[in-house]
Amino acid sequence: xxxxxxxxxxxxxxxxxxxxxxxxxxxxxxxxxxxxxxxxxxxxxxxxxxxxxxxxxxxxxxxxxxxxxxxxxxxxxxxxxxxxxxxxxxxxxxxxxxxxxxxxxxxxxxxxxxxxxxxxxxxxxxxxxxxxxxxxxxxxxxxxxxxxxxxxxxxxxxxxxxxxxxxxxxxxxxxxxxxxxxxxxxxxxxxxxxxxxxxxxxxxxxxxxxxxxxxxxxxxxxxxxxxxxxxxxxxxxxxxxxxxxxxxxxxxxxxxxxxxxxxxxxxxxxxxxxxxxxxxxxxxxxxxxxxxxxxxxxxxxxxxxxxxxxxxxxxxxxxxxxxxxxxxxxxxxxxxxxxxxxxxxxxxxxxxxxxxxxxxxxxxxxxx
Amino acid sequence: xxxxxxxxxxxxxxxxxxxxxxxxxxxxxxxxxxxxxxxxxxxxxxxxxxxxxxxxxxxxxxxxxxxxxxxxxxxxxxxxxxxxxxxxxxxxxxxxxxxxxxxxxxxxxxxxxxxxxxxxxxxxxxxxxxxxxxxxxxxxxxxxxxxxxxxxxxxxxxxxxxxxxxxxxxxxxxxxxxxxxxxxxxxxxxxxxxxxxxxxxxxxxxxxxxxxxxxxxxxxxxxxxxxxxxxxxxxxxxxxxxxxxxx
Ligand SMILES: Nc1ncnc2c1ncn2[C@@H]1O[C@H](COP(=O)(O)OP(=O)(O)O)[C@@H](O)[C@H]1O
Ligand SMILES: [Mg+2]
Numbered sequence: 001x002x003x004x005x006x007x008x009x010x011x012x013x014x015x016x017x018x019x020x021x022x023x024x025x026x027x028x029x030x031x032x033x034x035x036x037x038x039x040x041x042x043x044x045x046x047x048x049x050x051x052x053x054x055x056x057x058x059x060x061x062x063x064x065x066x067x068x069x070x071x072x073x074x075x076x077x078x079x080x081x082x083x084x085x086x087x088x089x090x091x092x093x094x095x096x097x098x099x100x101x102x103x104x105x106x107x108x109x110x111x112x113x114x115x116x117x118x119x120x121x122x123x124x125x126x127x128x129x130x131x132x133x134x135x136x137x138x139x140x141x142x143x144x145x146x147x148x149x150x151x152x153x154x155x156x157x158x159x160x161x162x163x164x165x166x167x168x169x170x171x172x173x174x175x176x177x178x179x180x181x182x183x184x185x186x187x188x189x190x191x192x193x194x195x196x197x198x199x200x201x202x203x204x205x206x207x208x209x210x211x212x213x214x215x216x217x218x219x220x221x222x223x224x225x226x227x228x229x230x231x232x233x234x235x236x237x238x239x240x241x242x243x244x245x246x247x248x249x250x251x252x253x254x255x256x257x258x259x260x261x262x263x264x265x266x267x268x269x270x271x272x273x274x275x276x277x278x279x280x281x282x283x284x285x286x287x288x289x290x291x292x293x294x295x296x297x298x299x300x301x302x303x304x305x306x307x308x309x310x311x312x313x314x315x316x317x318x319x320x321x322x323x324x325x326x327x328x329x330x331x332x333x334x335x336x337x338x339x340x341x342x343x344x345x346x347x348x349x350x351x352x353x354x355x356x357x358x359x360x361x362x363x364x365x366x367x368x
Numbered sequence: 369x370x371x372x373x374x375x376x377x378x379x380x381x382x383x384x385x386x387x388x389x390x391x392x393x394x395x396x397x398x399x400x401x402x403x404x405x406x407x408x409x410x411x412x413x414x415x416x417x418x419x420x421x422x423x424x425x426x427x428x429x430x431x432x433x434x435x436x437x438x439x440x441x442x443x444x445x446x447x448x449x450x451x452x453x454x455x456x457x458x459x460x461x462x463x464x465x466x467x468x469x470x471x472x473x474x475x476x477x478x479x480x481x482x483x484x485x486x487x488x489x490x491x492x493x494x495x496x497x498x499x500x501x502x503x504x505x506x507x508x509x510x511x512x513x514x515x516x517x518x519x520x521x522x523x524x525x526x527x528x529x530x531x532x533x534x535x536x537x538x539x540x541x542x543x544x545x546x547x548x549x550x551x552x553x554x555x556x557x558x559x560x561x562x563x564x565x566x567x568x569x570x571x572x573x574x575x576x577x578x579x580x581x582x583x584x585x586x587x588x589x590x591x592x593x594x595x596x597x598x599x600x601x602x603x604x605x606x607x608x609x610x611x612x613x614x615x
Contacts, residue, residue, distance in 0.1 A: 007474045279470045282431065284459025284487050287452070363431045366466055367422045367543055 005296040008269060016301070019265045023305030023343075026258035028313050030251050030339050035317065035329035037247050039172070042330055045235050046170030047111075047178060050123035053090075053200035054209065056231045057216055060224040064235040065094060065198065066173070067242075072196045074183075076220045080199060083215040085207030090117035091196035093186040099179070100156045106147055108139070108179035110157075112186020119200045122168035122180050127151060129166050134185045137162035140177035141169050145325040157181075158189055172328045173239075201225075259346045259353075262301060266294055266354035270361075277358065278365035290358055295351045302347035306340055377443070378539050378571045379405040379428050384437035385594075386423050397423040399594040400437070407538070410558070410565045410572040412582050415591030421575035424591065425541050428573065429462055430454045442538065459487040463532030465542035465557075469524045471516035471531070478503060478512035481531045488535045502530045506560075521548055525557045533564055540564070540572040546581055558584045 009016050044066060057080070062068030077089045093112040098105050113120035113131075121130050122138050128151045131138050137157075139149060144167050154161045162181065171178035187193045203212055213225040226234065270277065280290055317329055386398040397420045405411055413421045426432045427439060430446055439446045442461060449457065458464075463484075471480050478499045485495035503509045506526045516524060525545070532540050540561060546554030558574065558581045565572045565586075574585070582588045590597045 004475055004479070011474045273474075275470060276472050276474075279466070279472065282429070282458065282464055283484050284455050284457070284462075286455065286459070286487060289487070364426055366464075366470055367426055367431075 002296045002300070005293050005300055008273070008293075009297060009300060012269075015265065015268075016304075019261055019301060020304045020308055022261045023258050023301065024308035024312060026254045026261070027305055027309035027339060027343055028316060029254045030342070031309065031313050031331065031335065032317065032320075032329065033247050033251050033254075034335045034339065035331040036174075036327060037243060038330040038332070038335070039328040040174040040243065041236065041239055043170060043328055044173035044239050045232060046123050048232050048235050050170065051120065051200065051228070052202065053119055054203045054228060055201040055213065055216070056226045056228075057199040057201060057220070057223050058197070058226070060222055063224065063226070064231070064238045066235055066238045070197050072199060072220075072223065073194050074196050075194060076223075077196070077199050079219045080201060080216050083212055083219065085204050085212050087202045087204050088117060088119070090114050090119040090200045091183055092120035092198055092200060093183055093190070093195060094197040095186060095190050096176070097157055097189065099162075101147065101149065101153070104147060106143070107176065108143065109173070109176045110179050110181060110186060110189075112181050112183040112189075114183045117200075119202070122166065122171060122178070124169040125166050126169045127167035128164070131165060131180050131182055134182045134188075135160070135162055136165040136181070138166035138168050138180040139164055140171040140179065141167050142172045142325040142328050143177035143179070160185070160189065172326060174326060174328075177326065255342060255346055258305075258343065259350050262298060262347060262350035263353040265301065266298055266350055267357050269297065270294065270354060270357045274361055274365060277361045278363055281361070281363035282366045291351075291355050294355050294358070295348070298347045298351040298354075299344075302343050306343055310336070377404050377406045378441065379403065379573070380440045381424075381428070381596075382438045384427060384434045384439055386420075386427060386432060387435045396594050398427065398434075401594070401596045403589065403596055405539070405571045405573055407569045407571050408565055409586040410562045410574065410584070412585035412588045413573065413575040413591050413596070414577070414579065414582050414588050415575075416577050419577075419591045420594035421577075421591050422543055423594075424596070425543055425573065425575050428539075429458060429464070429541055431458075456488075459484065460489075460535055461538050463535065463537040463540040465528050465532045465540065465545045465561075467544040467547050469528040469545075469548075471519075471524060471527055473515060473517050476513050476515060477508075477519070477527050480516060480527060481534050484531055484534050499530075499534065502534055503527075506530050521550075522553050522556070525549060525553060526560075529557060529560050529564075533568075536568065536570075538570055540570065542572065542574045544576055544578075545574060546576060546578050551580060554578065554581055555584065562586075 058070040059072055062070035074091045077091050080086060080089045091114065095110050096107060097110045098107050111120060115121065115130065115132050126141055137155065144150065149155065149164060151164055154163050187195055203209065209227055216225050217223060277290055320327055321329065381401050381403040384398060384401045388395040388397055401424060413424060415421050427434055430441065430449060478496060481499035481502055482495040485498055486492065500509065500512055503512050508523060508526050511519060511523060516527065519527065542561065545557050549557065561572045561574065562584055564570055
């Protein structure tokens, strides 16, 4: 049966090629969306995920750092330090700012942190080193690639020249990339020396996190305190709210197109071979033979589509990432399996759809 | 003539009628047909186009159910067969030859023949081996890997016969098997079928409007306006087309 299905398919090589190409493009689209989403998700929250702090303190109107304006005063950090069980408190100031170089300008999500506390800096340095002095900056890898910036060069923020001393990874949130300077520099750039966005708190081993949280809220009014896990979840959720509906919509369109292409081909193959099917029925083909033929055709095409897609996918992603460096993808076996599972499910659905055609074919037609 | 009660009869039709509805109009394709077909004979249903031959054949194969009358196959009333029974009976006990043969064009000749063996429950390699054997027997073993579309009509005819007899069925039903053939080839296929009926003690029913092949039949039944009019010896065949010479 499979060999028969394969022969039916290869009997029309052009049609087969077009269908497989269409289906593999749908699969590539789905793979790419998933990989891009994960790239963005990881790039957006790696900063938080890899942070060593135990508690995040923000003003109570903000529960994440991706979308929200939290304003704190660094003076309050000292008050938190006095709480029993607190090991260190470090202020971080985030600001959206433009940077310029040779007439080019671009926006970064600038994080000002305290290099001495070594908290709130770049999660991964892939080149150079982290920021030590006020005239230094660390840029995201994809950002640097896009604007052709390298170590040792200087960029301008407002009237200040900052030297690029390091390149970081896990700091690309697609729509914006992180950059890092000292807290002092960030405060000077925004013009409010005492200002911070959040406090990163580390605690003594075995300290009572809840009690410390309560203590912080009692000492500093108008703030909220989150443990590491909760804060990470908050940020991921904030990201998903923005991206997932878009991803789902495009992926759903991909699935529908894939199913439509597949059903169309299967239906055409059935209708073109009406007489064959009538002959099978007359000759006493066992129950399930003709439908099995449709299913096996569908499975063969889907499989070919998956193989073509995976072959096509990596070079394509490579190409896209080279042309538009700010798109950074993360592909995993898990994602691929999920996409293959969806494709196989849709292949069954397409078979069922096109099998409706079989019902209208009668054995008697072999005699007309 | 054998009676309907003969337990050896493969096919017994008693007053079988089939009426189609064509819009509001009733089409009486078969009326009150009586027919008995037994092992060892080749029967020709002879009649002009539209006389009801194909309808009769499909009734006999259990592909249609009669509007009235009774029909038994292999000693059992057709109504007692379930759909599954009918399917497996067609696969195992009936061979089919269609007008234009209707070989499956996308698979090689040997697989066309092997297919019906598979339908009757044989394993793949067994079916292929038997199919090759049959093709050799018909002198067309060299065509095994060819696609049917590459074959001449004469070659197709042999493949069609090989496919029809592959399962050694008790009954072969052939609808206008000579329609696309030259006269000599037409004789060939009927001779092959006749040999099969004689040697294997099987029954072959051929529907045709071709007067020339009636000569080779054991019995010729005239079909006129849906009636099986005369169960006549072959020399009466000329009554169907009065005034035209028998080829
Ligand atoms: N499915 C059908 N619906 C309506 N009329 C039919 C159908 N099948 C056959 N007929 C009619 O029944 C008559 C006999 O047809 P058929 O058995 O095909 O004759 P033959 O095979 O002798 O040419 C014709 O008039 C044909 O139009
Ligand atoms: Mg006919």
